[in-house]
Amino acid sequence: MATLADFRAEKPNWCPGCGDFTVLAALQKAAANVGLEPEDMVTVSGVGCSGKISQYMGSYGFHSLHGRSIPVATAVKLANKELTVIAAGGDGDGYGIGLGHFIHAVRRNIDITYIVMDNHIYGLTTGQTSPTSDKGTKTKTAPGGSTDEPIHPLQMAIMAGAGFVAQGYSGNLKQLTELIEKAIAHKGFSLINVYSPCVTFNKVNTYDFYKEHLIDIDADESYDRTNKFAALSKIEETEELLTGVIYHNTERLPYHEAQHAFPEVPIAKNDLNITREQWEKMAVQFK
Amino acid sequence: MSKDLGWKVGGAQGEGIDSTQEIFALSLFRLGYYVSTYRHFMSLIKGGHTNGKVRVTSDLSGHHGDDLHILLAFDQETINHNFHELVDGAVLVYDSAIKNVEIPQSDKVNIVPVPITEIAKEAGSTIMKNMVAMGVTAAMIGLQPEDFKSVVVDRFGGKGGDIVENNMNAMRKGYDYYKSNFSHSFELPVRPELRPERLFISGNEAVSLGAIAAGCRLLAQYPITPATEVMYQIIKQFPKVGGTVVQAEDEIAAVMMAIGANYTGVRSMTATSGPGISLMMEALGLAGISETPLVIVDVMRAGPSTGLPTKTEQSDALTLMYGSHGEIPRIVLTPRNVEEAFFFTMAAFNLAEKYQTPVFVATDLYMGMNKQTVASIDFDKFVIDRGNMATDEYLATLEKGQFKRFDVEAENGISLRSIPGQKNGRFVAMGNESDEVGVEMEEPELRVKQMDKRAKKLANFDDIAGATYVGAENAELVLVDFGSVAGVQREVYEALAAEGVSVGHLSFARLLPFPTAEIAGYIKNAKKVLVTELNSIGQLRMQLEQFVGEHGKYESYLKYSGDPFLVEEIYAKAKEVADSIKKEVAL
Numbered sequence: 001m002a003t004l005a006d007f008r009a010e011k012p013n014w015c016p017g018c019g020d021f022t023v024l025a026a027l028q029k030a031a032a033n034v035g036l037e038p039e040d041m042v043t044v045s046g047v048g049c050s051g052k053i054s055q056y057m058g059s060y061g062f063h064s065l066h067g068r069s070i071p072v073a074t075a076v077k078l079a080n081k082e083l084t085v086i087a088a089g090g091d092g093d094g095y096g097i098g099l100g101h102f103i104h105a106v107r108r109n110i111d112i113t114y115i116v117m118d119n120h121i122y123g124l125t126t127g128q129t130s131p132t133s134d135k136g137t138k139t140k141t142a143p144g145g146s147t148d149e150p151i152h153p154l155q156m157a158i159m160a161g162a163g164f165v166a167q168g169y170s171g172n173l174k175q176l177t178e179l180i181e182k183a184i185a186h187k188g189f190s191l192i193n194v195y196s197p198c199v200t201f202n203k204v205n206t207y208d209f210y211k212e213h214l215i216d217i218d219a220d221e222s223y224d225r226t227n228k229f230a231a232l233s234k235i236e237e238t239e240e241l242l243t244g245v246i247y248h249n250t251e252r253l254p255y256h257e258a259q260h261a262f263p264e265v266p267i268a269k270n271d272l273n274i275t276r277e278q279w280e281k282m283a284v285q286f287k
Numbered sequence: 288m289s290k291d292l293g294w295k296v297g298g299a300q301g302e303g304i305d306s307t308q309e310i311f312a313l314s315l316f317r318l319g320y321y322v323s324t325y326r327h328f329m330s331l332i333k334g335g336h337t338n339g340k341v342r343v344t345s346d347l348s349g350h351h352g353d354d355l356h357i358l359l360a361f362d363q364e365t366i367n368h369n370f371h372e373l374v375d376g377a378v379l380v381y382d383s384a385i386k387n388v389e390i391p392q393s394d395k396v397n398i399v400p401v402p403i404t405e406i407a408k409e410a411g412s413t414i415m416k417n418m419v420a421m422g423v424t425a426a427m428i429g430l431q432p433e434d435f436k437s438v439v440v441d442r443f444g445g446k447g448g449d450i451v452e453n454n455m456n457a458m459r460k461g462y463d464y465y466k467s468n469f470s471h472s473f474e475l476p477v478r479p480e481l482r483p484e485r486l487f488i489s490g491n492e493a494v495s496l497g498a499i500a501a502g503c504r505l506l507a508q509y510p511i512t513p514a515t516e517v518m519y520q521i522i523k524q525f526p527k528v529g530g531t532v533v534q535a536e537d538e539i540a541a542v543m544m545a546i547g548a549n550y551t552g553v554r555s556m557t558a559t560s561g562p563g564i565s566l567m568m569e570a571l572g573l574a575g576i577s578e579t580p581l582v583i584v585d586v587m588r589a590g591p592s593t594g595l596p597t598k599t600e601q602s603d604a605l606t607l608m609y610g611s612h613g614e615i616p617r618i619v620l621t622p623r624n625v626e627e628a629f630f631f632t633m634a635a636f637n638l639a640e641k642y643q644t645p646v647f648v649a650t651d652l653y654m655g656m657n658k659q660t661v662a663s664i665d666f667d668k669f670v671i672d673r674g675n676m677a678t679d680e681y682l683a684t685l686e687k688g689q690f691k692r693f694d695v696e697a698e699n700g701i702s703l704r705s706i707p708g709q710k711n712g713r714f715v716a717m718g719n720e721s722d723e724v725g726v727e728m729e730e731p732e733l734r735v736k737q738m739d740k741r742a743k744k745l746a747n748f749d750d751i752a753g754a755t756y757v758g759a760e761n762a763e764l765v766l767v768d769f770g771s772v773a774g775v776q777r778e779v780y781e782a783l784a785a786e787g788v789s790v791g792h793l794s795f796a797r798l799l800p801f802p803t804a805e806i807a808g809y810i811k812n813a814k815k816v817l818v819t820e821l822n823s824i825g826q827l828r829m830q831l832e833q834f835v836g837e838h839g840k841y842e843s844y845l846k847y848s849g850d851p852f853l854v855e856e857i858y859a860k861a862k863e864v865a866d867s868i869k870k871e872v873a874l
Binding site: 006009010037038039040041042044047052054055058059060061062063064065068070071072073074075076078079080082083100101104256259261262263265267268270272273274276278279281282283286287 | 317483485486487488492496499500501502504505507524525526527528529530531533535536537539540541543544545546547548550551552553554555569570573577664666669671673687688706707708709710711712713714715716717718719725726727
């Protein structure tokens with residue numbers, strides 16, 4: 001069986017203190033804990049600081065285009081449903097340029113785990129407003145403060161039909177590892193939004209800020225995470241400053257099980273050749 | 288040229304014009320004739336003018352023909368738009384239900400009013416107007432209503448009740464009406480031998496079957512005219528072989544899914560038209576740099592932007608050859624007929640995996656949406672070659688992290704490819720420039736090595752003939768085209784050759800790698816080269832000037848109205864160029 005070391009690849013070159021180190025560590029630990037082999041896992045990322053995670057993770061990887069990790073991850077899963085597929089990226093990647101793909105993957109209920117390293121800023125391009133930047137945030141591109149309503153990814157995912165919606169925090173490796181393990185186990189689309197502070201360009205949404213404000217709802221035994229309305233109220237109530245499994249519903253079948261006539265055998269293992277008989281069956285409609 | 292018959296039906300969109308055309312064409316096909324069709328339609332669901340042409344011949348043909356012998360008009364607009372195409376001795380049949388009908392003055396055309404709507408009503412329903420028209424047609428061309436019955440049964444047999452009989456009855460009534468009131472008749476061409484291997488199929492359908500025969504098992508596509516039929520056809524056929532179709536949220540997602548599936552070892556493609564091609568340009572570069580196989584079918588339509596969504600053009604050539612920022616190796620195939628649309632699509636999957644790079648199959652609306660007789664698609668010619676895949680045995684000899692997916696020392700630049708699930712085959716497919724195992728880097732020397740490695744892959748490409756030449760050795764006039772224009776231009780070549788003109792026909796089957804060595808001799812030996820293409824700037828001619836030189840020899844014949852070429856218009860231009868050569872010689 002694979003060990004934690006098997007999931008390590010390149011040494012990361014993120015800024016010292018970057019929240020993404022914790023996300024990588026949690027992903028590596030979760031993969032080892034649930035008993036995956038590196039070859040049976042694919043990590044697909046977009047572009048940005050967080051997008052580099054596919055190079056650092058010891059699984060197969062695909063460092064794709066800005067905003068496009070989800071369609072690649074979707075196809076990897078459909079091509080070989082036996083693989084464990086992670087899509088990962090930042091808030092700019094997933095909620096800005098890639099927002100459309102995110103919502104549509106949720107609608108389809110593709111069985112992948114989507115980890116968004118949300119730092120409320122564009123880091124790799126040295127500090128511009130992001131889709132989750134709080135109103136009033138001053139950046140190089142919004143010197144007077146952002147006036148746009150931030151994207152609310154947790155609510156959006158729930159409303160679009162996601163069965164597993166969680167939020168983690170880079171200051172809590174243990175919880176984040178557990179969240180990833182649960183997300184991998186969930187059959188269908190899982191979102192884990194992770195507050196992953198940018199220590200270089202975001203001086204507002206810092207470790208100290210989160211330490212002070214985050215509420216851990218995993219510790220709340222009275223919370224009914226299977227109730228959509230309870231989940232939405234909880235998110236509103238806490239102004240999105242919560243961690244844990246926020247919503248979990250296993251009623252929907254994942255796409256590859258729900259889809260009419262989806263092949264039983266993983267498609268990647270199919271014989272490519274068609275028989276003469278199959279060919280004749282196809283050609284007959286043109287006679 | 289064989290004697291042929293041109294037949295056309297027209298009316299308002301939504302009036303069953305397509306199905307009338309289909310019933311006529313398929314019936315004649317089943318009798319053994321070769322048929323070529325052309326559908327004129329608009330980007331509307333109901334109300335616009337639409338018409339369907341069928342050309343019936345004794346031999347294989349790649350064009351729907353200029354001549355029209357029979358025009359069936361369900362409305363006034365059909366007469367207005369198409370009357371001028373009728374040849375000497377032709378017949379216009381119109382529905383006498385058309386109010387205040389206006390027919391142009393002509394001594395050449397026979398005018399036949401038939402109460403089509405009324406007869407259909409008598410037979411049970413005005414819906415059966417097309418059957419009445421079919422009966423009239425049968426009476427004119429020496430066939431019996433029974434000759435159309437097998438198609439009527441296929442079409443309506445499943446609907447139960449007396450539907451088949453009612454339709455046949457309407458057809459017989461149309462037949463009888465014509466026989467009792469008119470006598471104009473047309474001889475069909477010589478009926479060829481019935482050959483069961485022939486297919487009556489469109490370019491879009493052929494592309495779909497070619498993909499499936501090549502092992503494509505995941506299609507990701509966004510609906511777009513004129514490529515949507517690829518999706519329909521594959522959805523219909525996949526249950527027979529096991530595959531899945533994803534209707535993506537946009538063309539960017541569609542192409543990224545095709546890339547993701549190919550990366551995972553599943554042959555996959557996307558099909559689209561101009562607007563989708565534009566959206567796919569960034570992903571094209573990703574497939575190139577990450578060396579992921581990718582097949583994209585472009586059913587070209589008239590651009591730019593939304594352009595003319597239901598009209599044909601060949602204006603994407605430059606985009607396919609040069610589009611996307613940065614530089615990647617790529618292959619651009621341009622099938623010239625429906626049979627090639629099948630085999631080139633099949634080849635595209637082999638080439639994409641052999642060279643680990645994107646491959647375009649560029650057809651166009653004209654070829655994509657119109658059916659024609661294909662002599663045969665031979666099962667014994669089906670080949671699948673997956674290229675340089677890393678075996679499990681080879682990977683087992685490596686230590687963790689040793690597999691060089693992007694090995695710069697690989698022969699011809701083509702390195703081993705592993706797929707997820709293979710132990711020790713781990714790598715990262717990269718949009719960034721990377722080292723040999725797939726870690727991003729910016730070392731100048733290694734960057735150059737990786738660029739050169741990728742460029743080298745196609746340096747000795749000789750997998751598919753780049754062009755076909757027919758004609759006189761050292762022909763003075765060479766007619767050049769790519770894609771579906773070859774069909775119509777071949778007829779021009781044949782006419783000129785029959786007149787004794789020193790002429791050749793050079794048609795391109797691929798644009799990249801550009802087949803310079805194969806074709807340069809024909810250009811160099813010619814006095815004049817006429818490049819005929821459906822775009823406004825002469826995109827193929829620009830390539831000839833760039834790759835072959837010989838500036839000053841080229842003449843362009845361009846059309847960008849949205850309609851396909853007619854034989855006569857190319858002929859007139861070619862004749863003019865041929866005459867100018869004669870004059871120069873005389874001087």
